[in-house]
Amino acid sequence: MQRKRMSQTADILLTGRDMDDRTLHLREENCVWTLEDEETAEEREIKAVPDYLWKAAKYIESVGNWQGTASELLAAAGIENAKPNQFTYNMAKYFDKVFEPKNIRYKTHRKNKVRLLNFYGDGGDDDIDITQLSGWGIPERPSPSSPSSLGALEGSKHGRSVATGQPAEKPTGTAPNPCEAAGA
Structure with missing residues (x-):
């Protein structure tokens, strides 16, 4: 007590x-x-997290990706009551409490005797819209199996299905979907 x-x-x-x-x-x-x-x-x-870290995280979240020095970030976010070295120390100390829940990541590197901070979003697969991939040269249908791979399956003792472990069926010209075979 x-x-x-x-x-x-x-x-x-x-x-x-x-x-x-x-x-x-x-x-x-x-x-x-x-x-x-x-x-x-x-x-x-x-409660121990300095207020300027919450303000910086909110600013980075609003602009998306951001790169620059700690001084530039403090100026851009309108933070006046913190020194750059205090900011970077506390940013590293409380990163998991302030930035990580907002899916903000950062990298740091030196360039011309200046430490640059590079903040970016998580960039997970959830952000990709599959309908946008049509112009990337990805075929809509799977390609047929090559003659060399068909011959290897017929005469090989290893010609077993990866998903089921059973002998592979004669290929029909399209690659099997492992998700369907596993029941997913």
Whole structure:
């Protein structure tokens, strides 16, 4: 329990092997202690994150990809109460709390004695619209099997289906879909 002398408030820090760390905020009134608030360790960590990191993450999220120095980012986001070295230190320290939930990633490299930050979106497969691939030269139909691969299947002891392990059927000219064979 933490309490300043003659104070009517106190904090009880709960820790344990089989429980999450918590802090209980208590207030004393007429010799009766009442629980005012309960705070988890994660909530305490989020409170410790400087406000300028949330503001920078919001700015990067609004513009998409961004590249430049920490000083340039602070100026572009309108952040005046942080130094560039403080920003980069805290960015690395709280990256998983501020930037990662927004799917913002970053790379850093030196160029001409200046450290450049490159922020970009996650770039996962969810962002790709398959209907946009028509102009990329990807055929709509699978290509037929080559004569050499057909001959290899017929005379080989290894001519087994990857999906089922059974002997491969005579090819029909189109490649089998492994997702259909696995029942997916």
